[in-house]
Amino acid sequence: MSGVPAALAASWLWGTADFLAGRASRTTPALLVALVGQAAGLLALAVVLVVRADGAPDPAALAPGACAGLCGVVAVLAFYRALALGTMSVVAPIVATSAAVPVLAGVLEGERPAALQWAGVALAMAGVVLAAREPAADDDGTRAIPLALLAAAMLGLQLVFLGDAAEADALGGVAASRAVSVTLIALAVLATVRTLPLRRAPELASIGLLDTGANVAFAIATTGGLLALVAMLGSLFPVVTIALAYVVLGERLGGVQRAGIVLALGGVLLISAG
Numbered sequence: 001m002s003g004v005p006a007a008l009a010a011s012w013l014w015g016t017a018d019f020l021a022g023r024a025s026r027t028t029p030a031l032l033v034a035l036v037g038q039a040a041g042l043l044a045l046a047v048v049l050v051v052r053a054d055g056a057p058d059p060a061a062l063a064p065g066a067c068a069g070l071c072g073v074v075a076v077l078a079f080y081r082a083l084a085l086g087t088m089s090v091v092a093p094i095v096a097t098s099a100a101v102p103v104l105a106g107v108l109e110g111e112r113p114a115a116l117q118w119a120g121v122a123l124a125m126a127g128v129v130l131a132a133r134e135p136a137a138d139d140d141g142t143r144a145i146p147l148a149l150l151a152a153a154m155l156g157l158q159l160v161f162l163g164d165a166a167e168a169d170a171l172g173g174v175a176a177s178r179a180v181s182v183t184l185i186a187l188a189v190l191a192t193v194r195t196l197p198l199r200r201a202p203e204l205a206s207i208g209l210l211d212t213g214a215n216v217a218f219a220i221a222t223t224g225g226l227l228a229l230v231a232m233l234g235s236l237f238p239v240v241t242i243a244l245a246y247v248v249l250g251e252r253l254g255g256v257q258r259a260g261i262v263l264a265l266g267g268v269l270l271i272s273a274g
Contacts, residue, residue, distance in 0.1 A: 003225025015240020057172025101156025
């Protein structure tokens, strides 16, 4: 499947961005983390769109891109708040179940993955679910789970809309998504946040650049492979987030989580082989 490299790149970029966002959200309001990151990503996309040879974004990509932006605002704010409240290695795998939404959408649109690829989807999905089986240790962790589930649902819808936009213009669709999300988050920041920690701007901007790169990679991947399979590969970002949380923050990995990571990686191999 030609979309595999781009989908795996999206997974790696998302996983890294989510780790950095989770760490930042513990000391900085989630709205600010989201605003600076999303704005940096939009600026980078604007530069790329200006210099590319294809001209202005395809109008057909703007509407689904805007819908992706609306879903993305809810997803990113819920996700960042959940990361701030709970354990990254529990929250990230729950959010990864967002892949179920585009997988279902792809099947409803007539996609028919091979039997080996279906086996890979099942194995990878089982892996991310198992990685979330370690119980949260406190009340904050428990409160993070509903937020993670909300983020999963909205992220899944965002991926569907990005895939639709990519059929016309992958970059244009992501740019429209970012424009909508930056506008909405900026309005929320103006209404609720009184101080801006500008000294953290470079760190927060890097989160947005990674996340935007992941969205572009995912949109490109949907043009080279089945949506159901690309979404499943992209949903493996918790493997990256969990590994970084383990190495950098010393978060404990239980035996069930380790087994989940192994299953998820095995699923990647089956999907790629098909």
